[in-house]
Amino acid sequence: MSLSTHILDTTNGRPASDVPVRLEARADGRWQHIVDGCTDADGRIAGWGVEAAGVYRLVFDTGDYLGPDAFFPEVAVSFRVADPAEHHHVPLLLSTYGYTTYRGS
Secondary structure: OEEEEEEEEOOOOEEOOOOEEEEEEEEOOEEEEEEEEEOOOOOEEEEEEOOOOEEEEEEEOOHHHHOOOOOOOOEEEEEEEOOOOOOEEOOEEEEOOEEEEOOEO
16 A cells, blocks of 8 residues: 655645654564655645555644644644545644644545
8 A cells, every 4th residue: 555645735725845754563462663755746645555454543743834823733634544545645734823634545
């Protein structure tokens, strides 16, 4: 399976670039680090591979991007991969005091 993400800053209507993102997998009741990345100029990370079904988490380090007084210094989004052959896109719509996510295509 390939995994991608995208962060859109809905406060100013632009992609959020240079945001660190960590991918983790849940195993034996603990989160295990898989890979780190950083969003590009278009707010995207693509091409991460996930080989097994299971529960995963994207951890977006939004603190530096939003500033030192960020209400959400970190956003963690957990999701289940049932079929590792499918592509999964997990975008984040981010603003100063809110965020939302969904399964994209």
